[in-house]
Amino acid sequence: MLPNDMRAVREKMKKTIFGLLFFSLIIGMGFAILYPLIKLAPVVFNNLEDLGNPDVIWVPEQFSTVSFQAAMRLAFGNGMPILQSVGFAAVIAFIQIFVSAIAGYSLGRVDFWGKHLVLFLVILTFVVPPQSLLISQYLSFKHFDMMGIMTAMNGGTIDLLNKPYTLYLIALFGFGVKQSMFVFIFRQFFKGLPKELEEAAYIDGCSFYKTYFRVGLPNAVPAIMTVAILAFVWNYGDTYYTGYFHPDGPYLSLKLATTFAPANVNHILYAIRTWYDVPGATTFAFDAAKQAAAFIYLLPLLMIYFVVQKRIVENFEQSGIVG
Known part of the structure; x- marks a missing residue:
């Protein structure tokens, strides 16, 4: 065999081996995710009385949707909590995009x-754990008084904790979930x-703000989409800011945490046994309902991913995160 042919064979073998290793890595990571x-799947679609059966591992002997029915009845009701959580995350994401941009x-x-x-402080805000700022933020909103204006007008401070608009103010002030990263x-x-x-815009007579809205924002679609996806996902699943600043709000992340708390196991099992005539329901049934609720909770995120997944990687590359 000629030297050139040997070289071609070696290059082809290298590419083949590299391709096999690459696809093996991708398949392994995909399986892990x-x-x-x-x-x-085999838990939430299984008959509740078959849960815990060692003979039933991957394929249920009898398919059932009782877990989803119980989850909807316990945590989601008529579906309004999902809509409220999606609406909240969308509004907060819009505010964060506007301020951060x-x-x-x-x-x-x-x-x-x-x-x-200023840039150093922005990066420092991202690096510093939010728990270290909790006390100062909590007291600031507990006794809210911007530059003494509230005291001059009302004779005292205003308590903004557990108010519907508190989280919107936090995002507007630039301290929302991971907002320094968005900046x-x-x-x-x-x-x-x-x-x-x-x-060119200045030559045409555009001011700073006109240039920003006419030139900057229209060209920032990749960054806007990247921030929109991240802001929506993180605010939709946030329990830190919602738990401290508006614990009584209609947020699905908090509702699921309280509904399926360990203290409610007996209550939920009694409800399942009564509602669906499953006298043999055990703690496995509680776990099945909890996991079904988690699956329903993830549906909006999965829908968003499948809609925009073709542009996610491209937007990350163009938004300045890499490179």
Whole structure:
């Protein structure tokens, strides 16, 4: 065999081996990610009286949707908690996009005194655990008084804790869930835009804000979509800010945590036995209803992923997170 042919054979073998290793890695990672969902299916679709049967592992002997019925009745009711949680996450995501985008544009495109200090504080806010800021944030909203205006008008401070608009104010002030990261994403994206776009806008007579809305935002669609996805997912599943600043709100993450708390096991089992005539229901039935509720809880996130999954990787690459 000629040297050139040998070289071609070796290159082909290298590509084949690399491809096999690459696909093996992808399949292994995919299985590790999907395994919880795969493990979930035979539990939530199983007959409640067959749960715990060592002969039933992956394929239920009798398919049943009682777990979903119990989960809907216990935690979701007529479906309003899901709609309320989705609406809350969408509104908070919109506020975070609006605030983070203009902050990122200012840090990425405007030269002002203290710019690097502000950027350092933004990164520091992301690095510092939110629990270390909890006491100061809690007291600030417990005795809310912006620059003494409230005391001058009402003679005292205002208690903003456990109010419907408290979480919106936190996002508006730039302290929402991972909001400093969103500012950094927009900053990285706007920093990479060509200066010629702004110069052309200024020549045409555009002001700073007009340039931002006419040139900056229309070109920031990848960053906006990236932040929108992350903000919606993280706010939809948030229990930290919702638990401390609006614990009585209609948030599904909190409702599931309280409904399926260990203290409610006997109550839920009694309800399942009574509602669905399952006298042999055990703690396995409680776990099945809890996992069915978790599956229903994930449906909005899964729907969003399947709708936008084709552009997720592309948007991450263009938004400044990598590279």
